Amino acid sequence: MLEKLDEIQSSALQALYSVMDEESLQSWRVTHTGRSSALMQVFSGLGQLSKEERPLVGQKANQVKLALEAAFNEHSQVIQKAALKRSLEGEHLDVSLPGRPLRGGHLHPATQTLRRILGILAEMGFQVYTSSEVETDEYNFQNLNFPPDHPAREMQDSFYVEAGERGDNPVLLRTHTSPGQIRAMRAAAATDPNNPPPIRIALPGMCFRYEQITARSEVQFNQVEGLAVGRSITFSDLKGTLNDFARRMFGQNARTRFRAQHFPFTEPSAEMDVECFVCGGKGCPVCKQSGWLEILGCGMVHPLVLQNGGYDPLRYTGFAFGMGPERQAMLRYKIEDIRYFWGNDVRFLEQF
Ligand code: DAH
Numbered sequence: 001m002l003e004k005l006d007e008i009q010s011s012a013l014q015a016l017y018s019v020m021d022e023e024s025l026q027s028w029r030v031t032h033t034g035r036s037s038a039l040m041q042v043f044s045g046l047g048q049l050s051k052e053e054r055p056l057v058g059q060k061a062n063q064v065k066l067a068l069e070a071a072f073n074e075h076s077q078v079i080q081k082a083a084l085k086r087s088l089e090g091e092h093l094d095v096s097l098p099g100r101p102l103r104g105g106h107l108h109p110a111t112q113t114l115r116r117i118l119g120i121l122a123e124m125g126f127q128v129y130t131s132s133e134v135e136t137d138e139y140n141f142q143n144l145n146f147p148p149d150h151p152a153r154e155m156q157d158s159f160y161v162e163a164g165e166r167g168d169n170p171v172l173l174r175t176h177t178s179p180g181q182i183r184a185m186r187a188a189a190a191t192d193p194n195n196p197p198p199i200r201i202a203l204p205g206m207c208f209r210y211e212q213i214t215a216r217s218e219v220q221f222n223q224v225e226g227l228a229v230g231r232s233i234t235f236s237d238l239k240g241t242l243n244d245f246a247r248r249m250f251g252q253n254a255r256t257r258f259r260a261q262h263f264p265f266t267e268p269s270a271e272m273d274v275e276c277f278v279c280g281g282k283g284c285p286v287c288k289q290s291g292w293l294e295i296l297g298c299g300m301v302h303p304l305v306l307q308n309g310g311y312d313p314l315r316y317t318g319f320a321f322g323m324g325p326e327r328q329a330m331l332r333y334k335i336e337d338i339r340y341f342w343g344n345d346v347r348f349l350e351q352f
Contacts, residue, residue: 001042001049001057008038009064016068016075022083025076033068109333109352110222110341113325117224118202120248124241126202126226131180133206134161137169139179143308144265157210159219173208177225178265180205181301181320185229185309196311198230199318215337222325227301229311229318235268235300238319242298246274249328255281257292266299266320278334286334293331296323 012032019025031037042061046054107115118128140158142148148168161171180203189196203225211217228237239258246254255275263269273294276287283289298321303313311318326341333352340348 001053002060005039005042005057005060005064008042009067012039012068013071016071019075020079020082022076022079025072025079029072033065033072039064039068106352108341108349109329110326112352113329113332114204114222114224117249117323117325117328118204120245121202121224121226123248124244126200126228129180129184129201129203130205131177131183131203133174133208134171135174135179136166136171139182140172140174140176142169143182143305144178145302145304145308146264150264159208159210174205175209176207177203177205177223177322178320180225181227181265181305182309184227185306185311189310193310196229196316198228200228200230202226213339215339218326218338218342220342221327221338224323224325226321227318228320229301229306229309229316231316233317233319235319238298238300238321241319242272242296242321246272246295250274250277258298261297261299263297263299265302265305267302269297269299272296272298272321277332286331295328295331296321298322 015032016028019028033039039061042057046058046061049057122128141150158175159173161173184199184201184203185196188199191197203223205222206220207223208220209217211219213219226241228241243256246256254277257273258270259273261269261271271294273292275281276284276291276293278284278286279291281291283291287293298319301318301320306313306316306318326338329335329341330338
């Protein structure tokens with residue numbers, strides 16, 4: 001029996017050393033150490049042996065088992081190393097292959113137009129001044145000459161943040177960028193209250209109105225406000241500035257016209273139209289056959305607004321204007337529905 005065990009061991013080891021891959025290694029394990037292997041049969045036959053033989057054979061069988069297990073572990077490492085070496089030598093990584101292109105993002109069309117407007121205004125000497133999107137009734141309306149019951153407030157139904165809690169000065173989301181006029185004037189006037197410095201600023205930012213969302217109106221949109229305050233600024237400065245702006249924005253041949261309008265914070269007030277750049281003024285669906293596109297509101301800063309900003313209206317005058325980048329983008333790219341802007345549909349955004 002002991003000799004048989006020696007034989008089992010030597011033939012198993014011999015078989016093991018001819019194994020060259022993982023798969024045959026596993027089948028070797030089953031054949032030589034598995035339940036029906038010769039070695040295991042020796043274990044299950046131990047009971048039939050005589051009392052004297054049993055411990056000797058049992059001990060020897062255990063030694064063989066340990067020897068085979070150790071040999072298996074060792075050989076399995078040899079095989080793994082060989083497999084790794086083969087795969088390192090056999091497989092090539094082509095580092096010169098082009099990578100997968102990353103899809104580049106870009107600025108939102110509203111941001112592109114906003115920046116274009118600010119870029120042009122910057123060339124014309126307007127510095128950017130930003131102010132808060134959350135305002136008080138005082139700044140958004142009262143200081144801009146909207147009295148509490150002024151009908152213009154009706155047009156600008158607002159998102160109130162703390163309605164009712166602050167009496168007649170509730171907090172709201174600004175309905176236009178015009179409150180920035182007061183903040184900018186007050187900040188400048190504070191530097192020299194007796195002789196406030198001249199101002200030439202552009203106020204960009206998001207505005208909010210509590211409106212039914214339709215193809216033509218959204219609850220949020222950008223505006224760019226312009227403000228110039230100084231000594232003897234006149235309406236012809238306003239017209240010259242805005243005509244120049246229109247030519248830089250819409251092309252050297254852009255024609256404009258001013259129409260009388262009313263805003264509480266300017267007097268006199270106007271709206272500027274630019275000749276329809278889609279049909280060249282002949283009349284088309286974009287300009288609703290009129291040949292003109294309205295692009296901004298403007299006017300001479302109302303004396304009360306100057307005063308609220310800390311500027312003596314007897315010594316200072318100024319002009320202001322306000323425009324909507326999304327509206328200009330819609331006209332320029334013939335976008336028919338304003339809801340696309342904040343709809344987050346990349347199929348729309350990718351086109352710009
Ligand atoms: N704040 C006005 C609006 O939201 C736009 C506007 C009109 C601004 C005339 C101005 C201006 O500064 O002079 O409709």
